[in-house]
Amino acid sequence: MIAARDLTRTFKTKTGTVEAVRGLSLDVAEGELVAFLGPNGAGKSTSVRMLTTLLPPTSGSARVGGHDVVRDPAAVRRQIGYVGQGTGSGPYHRVRDELMTQGRAQRMSAASARNRADELLAMLELDGLADRDCASLSGGQKRRLDVALGLMHTPRILFLDEPSTGLDPHSRANLWEHITRLRKQSGMTIFLTTHYLEEADTMAERVLIMDHGVMIADDTPEKLKAHLAGDTLRITVNDDAQAGRAAELARALPDVREARCEGRAVSVTLRDGEAMLPELIRRLHRADIEVVSATVKRPTLDDVFLGLTGRSLRETAAS
Ligand SMILES: Nc1ncnc2c1ncn2[C@@H]1O[C@H](COP(=O)(O)OP(=O)(O)OP(=O)(O)O)[C@@H](O)[C@H]1O
Numbered sequence: 001m002i003a004a005r006d007l008t009r010t011f012k013t014k015t016g017t018v019e020a021v022r023g024l025s026l027d028v029a030e031g032e033l034v035a036f037l038g039p040n041g042a043g044k045s046t047s048v049r050m051l052t053t054l055l056p057p058t059s060g061s062a063r064v065g066g067h068d069v070v071r072d073p074a075a076v077r078r079q080i081g082y083v084g085q086g087t088g089s090g091p092y093h094r095v096r097d098e099l100m101t102q103g104r105a106q107r108m109s110a111a112s113a114r115n116r117a118d119e120l121l122a123m124l125e126l127d128g129l130a131d132r133d134c135a136s137l138s139g140g141q142k143r144r145l146d147v148a149l150g151l152m153h154t155p156r157i158l159f160l161d162e163p164s165t166g167l168d169p170h171s172r173a174n175l176w177e178h179i180t181r182l183r184k185q186s187g188m189t190i191f192l193t194t195h196y197l198e199e200a201d202t203m204a205e206r207v208l209i210m211d212h213g214v215m216i217a218d219d220t221p222e223k224l225k226a227h228l229a230g231d232t233l234r235i236t237v238n239d240d241a242q243a244g245r246a247a248e249l250a251r252a253l254p255d256v257r258e259a260r261c262e263g264r265a266v267s268v269t270l271r272d273g274e275a276m277l278p279e280l281i282r283r284l285h286r287a288d289i290e291v292v293s294a295t296v297k298r299p300t301l302d303d304v305f306l307g308l309t310g311r312s313l314r315e316t317a318a319s
Contacts, residue, residue, distance in 0.1 A: 001157055001189045002028035002051060007060035009046050020046040022213035023060070028191060028206075030156075033183055035204035036193040037301065039313055043213040044193040045085070045161055051191070052082045052159050065157055081150035081158045085165065088146045091135035095126060095145060098134060099152060106153035113152070120148040123185070124178055140171030144178060151182075157189040164199060172196070176203055197301040197313065209305060216308050221301060228307045229299035230257055231273025233280060236265050236292045249283050264292075273297075 007024040010017050021043045028034050038044050049055035051064055053073035062069045065079030089098045096117055103113025121127040124144040129137060137145060143163060150158060163179070164172040180203055183190055194200055200207050201221050209217040209224075217224055233250075237243050243261040247268075250259040255271040270276055273296040281291050305313035 001030045001032070002026065002062070002064050002191060004047075004051065004062040005060055007047065007050055007062055008058045009043075009050060009055065010058050019213055021050070021057075024210075024213075024215060026208060026215065026218065028189060030189055031187050032206060033190040033204050034192065034206045034208060035200035036191065036208050036210065037195065037197070037200050037305075037313070038210035039195060039311075042210045044210055047210070048082075048159055048161050048191070048193055052080060053077055054082075078153070079156050081153070081155035083146045083150040083158070083160045083163060085161050087134075087142050088149045089134035089142065091133065093134055094131055095134060095137070096121070096130040098145065099148060102149045102152045108153065116152055116154070117148075120151055123182065124148050138171070139167050140174055143167060143171070143175055147175075147179070147182075155188070157191065160190065160192045162193055162195070164194070164196060172199070179203065195313070201301055207301065209301075209308070211305075211309055217304065224301065224304045225299040226271060229303035230255075230269045230271055231276075231299060232297040233268040233270065233273050233277055233294065234265060234297065235268075235280070235284075235294045237284070237289055238292060239264060242289045245287065246284055246289050249287060249289075250280055253280060253283075 004024055004026050007021055009021040010019050024047055036044050046055065050057045051062055051069060053069050053076050056070060064076045067075040069076050099117035099120065100113050103116055108116065121130050124147060126141060126144055126148065129141060134142065134145065147163065164175050167175065176199065179190065182188070192204065205220060207219065207221050207224060208215055217228065235246065237246050240263060243264050243266050246266045247259040247261045250256060250266060250268040253270060253276055257269040259266060259268045277294060277296055281294065284291055302312055302314045
């Protein structure tokens with residue numbers, strides 16, 4: 001559905017050249033929901049703008065919905081819906097009118113635009129708001145309307161550029177629910193950019209991570225976490241000397257990446273922490289080291305990013 005090869009995009013600015021995207025290759029299969037993750041300025045929007053024909057690539061190529069984005073942009077546009085970062089509705093237009101106008105712009109007949117608008121209003125739980133001015137909608141309702149606008153012509157592929165940025169946690173969770181449901185009902189391919197780790201983790205089957213204009217990871221959230229981050233066992237013992245011995249014993253466990261101590265606490269990064277914790281406790285018990293407390297921490301996508309770059313995605317996104 002989406003195939004990009006060595007896409008690059010540079011911008012000339014007064015202070016020099018910005019290499020926003022530096023050789024992006026990716027494939028997205030029909031029906032996949034892929035999250036495109038990265039800190040501010042990583043090159044996500046620029047990549048999406050190239051894939052959606054809004055920006056010509058400096059070099060490289062991409063096919064979306066079976067058509068080349070440079071040679072046949074009109075055919076690509078017929079296949080895709082694009083929900084950008086800004087709101088797509090006019091403040092003094094009524095919700096249903098906005099949808100109708102969008103449908104007519106997509107060359108739908110008035111009757112089919114009306115039917116599709118009603119269908120989407122119901123699907124995105126906006127039906128009670130059809131006759132309201134867009135300006136009177138809440139942030140979450142406006143975003144759902146943006147999604148509906150992107151879906152009027154029943155695209156096969158939906159691009160969502162940071163759909164939940166600026167929404168409160170409740171509206172964000174609600175939007176995720178709608179997108180997940182939509183996807184289940186329609187089997188649409190969804191390409192979603194985000195810097196919310198939870199959004200990627202909750203919704204996506206595959207996560208692409210971009211940093212400084214290049215892709216640094218591409219896999220399922222589970223595999224990324226298992227292979228690139230690992231679980232962390234944290235145990236506390238009675239004194240610093242015992243902690244040192246405990247760390248040494250922990251290093252002898254299978255698949256241990258790191259074991260370090262901090263005072264009486266020992267942190268062990270390894271695969272399959274849940275299975276390994278009882279074994280570690282047994283080994284410490286045999287060495288006469290009493291375990292005072294023990295926890296297993298599952299990795300997050302932020303741990304994956306930290307493992308790959310040495311920086312926290314959460315902090316880089318916030319700054
Ligand atoms: N029109 C432009 N002119 C000059 N530089 C640009 C332009 N558009 C983007 N850039 C630069 O390209 C880099 C990538 O920007 P882009 O918007 O693609 O990042 P992003 O990952 O989408 O970030 P965000 O999460 O903040 O939206 C940044 O350094 C940005 O300043």
